[in-house]
Structures are given as structure tokens and as C-alpha cells.
Amino acid sequence: MSHSPPPLELGIPLELGIQENWETPISPDLWQSWFQAWLHALDIRDPCEISLCFTDDAEIQQLNARYREQDRPTDVLAFAAEETPMPGAGVLPTRILGDIIISVPTAERQAQQAGHSLTSELAWLAAHGLLHLLGWDHPDPERLGSMLQQQKRLLDQVQIPIAPGCLDASTVWDEE
Numbered sequence: 173m174s175h176s177p178p179p180l181e182l183g184i185p186l187e188l189g190i191q192e193n194w195e196t197p198i199s200p201d202l203w204q205s206w207f208q209a210w211l212h213a214l215d216i217r218d219p220c221e222i223s224l225c226f227t228d229d230a231e232i233q234q235l236n237a238r239y240r241e242q243d244r245p246t247d248v249l250a251f252a253a254e255e256t257p258m259p260g261a262g263v264l265p266t267r268i269l270g271d272i273i274i275s276v277p278t279a280e281r282q283a284q285q286a287g288h289s290l291t292s293e294l295a296w297l298a299a300h301g302l303l304h305l306l307g308w309d310h311p312d313p314e315r316l317g318s319m320l321q322q323q324k325r326l327l328d329q330v331q332i333p334i335a336p337g338c339l340d341a342s343t344v345w346d347e348e
Contacts, residue, residue, distance in 0.1 A: 185219035186211065187266065194226045194276040197291055206295060210302055210326045216267075222305065223271040224298065232275040247278045248297040250304035272301030286335040292327070296334055299326040317341035 188204050203224060211220060229245035237243040239251070253270040274297050276290075283293035300323055310316035320339050327334050 187221040189223045191225040218267045221268045225273045249273045250301040252305045269305040288335040299323045313341045
């Protein structure tokens with residue numbers, strides 16, 4: 173059984189909506205504290221809203237096919253709200269970042285392959301999704317390497333260990 177660090181209290185206003193279509197070992201309060209810590213580490217101080225959804229391979233494959241034209245399951249999808257102009261978005265009191273969708277069965281397989289816990293893998297994927305919501309992308313191995321280093325930095329903020337192989341962009345690079 174993995175040990176989870178206590179929730180962090182940083183006071184960053186965050187509305188985190190969690191939809192668990194698939195059960196995870198992480199409590200909503202812990203997710204909330206992790207996202208607050210990550211936003212703080214990324215120097216985001218505005219009130220934010222994020223949706224986090226846990227699902228299965230079938231549902232994420234449907235979303236991947238519909239929105240990315242990739243008819244296969246994936247580990248995480250991120251839909252950044254700030255990429256789509258919304259009327260009145262500049263006057264909203266809360267910065268709506270978007271949606272992160274994670275396939276728990278894929279995360280379970282990847283955790284086993286990497287040699288770390290499901291908790292570590294889910295946090296890794298959530299941090300990856302958050303970076304996408306904030307405009308990060310990885311069109312090539314070099315940019316992916318930078319993004320993976322930033323993910324590691326975020327996980328370090330909440331004391332979550334990650335397998336060293338996760339930082340090797342050449343082993344995780346997927347030209348899509």
C-alpha cells in the first residue's frame with residue numbers, strides 16, 4: 173500500500189470538479205491539494221476551474237477518435253478551455269482551464285510497466301494534462317523532454333515518486 177502525503181494548504185482558489193466513472197485510490201481532497209500545489213509551483217494565482225474525469229479505455233478511445241482522429245485508447249486527454257474563445261471570458265471571476273480525462277485501466281498498465289504505484293501514474297498523467305491546459309505541448313522529443321521535466325518538478329512538489337524511465341523522452345515519444 174502506498175503512502176500519500178498530507179494535503180497541502182496553499183489558499184489558491186480552485187474549483188476542481190472530479191467525475192469518477194472509474195474508481196481511483198486518491199481522495200478528492202488530495203487531488204484538490206495537489207492541483208493547488210501545482211498551480212502555485214507554476215505561478216498561477218488566479219482563481220481557476222478544472223474538470224478531472226476518470227474513465228475506461230472504451231470511453232477515452234471514443235473521445236480520442238472524435239477529437240484527435242486517433243481511433244485507439246490513450247492514457248490522458250486534455251481539452252483546454254482557453255484555446256476556444258468564449259464570449260465574456262475576459263470578465264469571468266474564475267479562469268476556466270478545461271478538462272483532463274484519464275483512462276484508469278491504461279494508467280494501471282503503465283504504472284506496472286514503469287514500476288511505480290497507480291497513485292504515482294495517475295498524478296503523473298494529471299500533471300501532464302494540467303500542463304496541456306496551460307498551453308504546453310510536445311510536438312517533438314526535445315519539447316517532450318522539457319514537459320516531462322516540468323511534470324517531475326510538479327510531482328516533487330507533492331512528494332510523489334516517479335520511476336526514472338518516465339523522464340526519458342526517447343522511450344515515451346509517440347509521433348501523433
